[in-house]
Amino acid sequence: MSTSLGVTEYARGRLLYKGAEADVLRGEWQGLDAVFKVRKPLPYRLSVLDDAIRRQRTIREAEMIHLAKKAGVASPFLYNVDVPASTLVMEFVAGDRVKDLVDSLPRSEMEDIFFDFGRDAARLHSAGIMHGDLTTANVIRRKGALVFIDFGLSIRTTRLEDHAVDLRLIKETLVGAHPEAATAALEALNGGYAEVVGPARSRAALKQLQNIERRGRYARVT
């Protein structure tokens, strides 16, 4: 049986990114260039609640990283799953986050990225996977291809509603954080999405997205 190395062992790596729910460190794992995604206890959450959430998301992320590959969507290689330390050890994906590319790339290249983004999101959905945190920070472009990361909020679901929640988050992120690029990016994304799921399902998903937006306070549908 494998034993947990404990959070401190992973903390030897170099901090790459301090996310909302995890520290991402870069270090070495059995001679491989690796990242450690460490879900540290969050001080503001009751430990009984926090422990359960961190454990559940660690296990789920490991499962979903695997399922994404089966769906034809690139995700990091997983080296180890250390549940007691709420830590995943993964391949280091050398590339740029889409978030950092959106506002700097030429328009056509940006649209190509979002077409692929939409296509891959649709592949996940067609395989019954909702990503759950589909922001521009969670997709990395490596050598022209996209790699999806951060599956901690993913669930297995074929419900239209859940798939539309994914699309809503992309839209919320684009409109909220990249307002200049948002319209063109969304159009490209919808194109890629429709190519995989077909026009009927794509229309239904966008319709459901509108329904979700209507639930927002004081929303008037656009």
Place this chain on the structure above:
Amino acid sequence: MRRYVLGIESTAHTFSVSVVSSEGRILSNTKSVYKPPEGSGIHPFEASQNHHASAPGVLAGAMDGSGVGLKDLSAISYAMGPGLGPCLRVGAVVARTLASSLGVPLVPVNHAVGHIELGCLLTGSKDPVVLLVSGGHTMILAYSSRRWRVLGESLDLTLGQLLDQFGRHHGLSSPCGKAIEDAASSSTNYLKLPYTVKGNDVSFSGQLTASKLLLDGGSTFSDVSYSIQETAFAMVTEVTERALAFTGKKEVMIVGGVAANRRLSGMMTDMARRHSAAVSMTPLEYSGDCGAQIAWTGWLAYSKDIEVPVKESKVLQSWRLDRVDIPWRD
């Protein structure tokens, strides 16, 4: 030259008038708050009757307290929305009357933008991730390209509604936040409740149902209050943390009525420390609905020539704050 703007708030339970100066001094902030009967929420018509009856006194109080005269006012601002129709209309009528009789511009203000801008004035926060939590809103926002952008929100109930509807189920009258906070402080018995985070959004309806069922099943008000606070506040803190990590900003500001809750601000402080970000809260006196949020934002808007002719002025019950152009930041 120093200028003065009067602002009128009447979106929900509070009718309030304030005078501010162009340099950001709040000269007066007088209010009358409608209190619904025990076990019930705000009845829009009854609230509007309260506003109607108290308007002259509140207005006179705000003018007397300000030390300036009606002739010194450069503009009249009012909360055009969002809010309860009958309540909004009382404020609008008073504002139109003042603006046309004084011959000064009438300036429409979005109530939620008012919460944020007053918070920035009073806390000195420059470019924060904002958590707006009240009876009307639960939103995480950041400014970008002339708009306050929504980075996350509740898809059903607001945090204030969750607290109020739970409190009313127990027989309290709205607002119930203070009573729930007090009850929670005497418990450490956590009862499991749904923790619903969808990406950057949250949902509270399942948690409200589960909380009512716990209460009906014999759990104590203080245990359930404690459990709601620990669950619901952790959810909004988590999504605020996501927005903070995503935007890389270094300030967090909590505004709206629920900002007064110390457990929420404590969680946010613990969270922000992890990201070396500063947390600020609107002072208690100004965290709930008040005229000052309208007067100060009215001045900002007026300084950018935003006004509406009296004949064309209206109220908007639904007016999302990410639809409001913000020409005064940049």
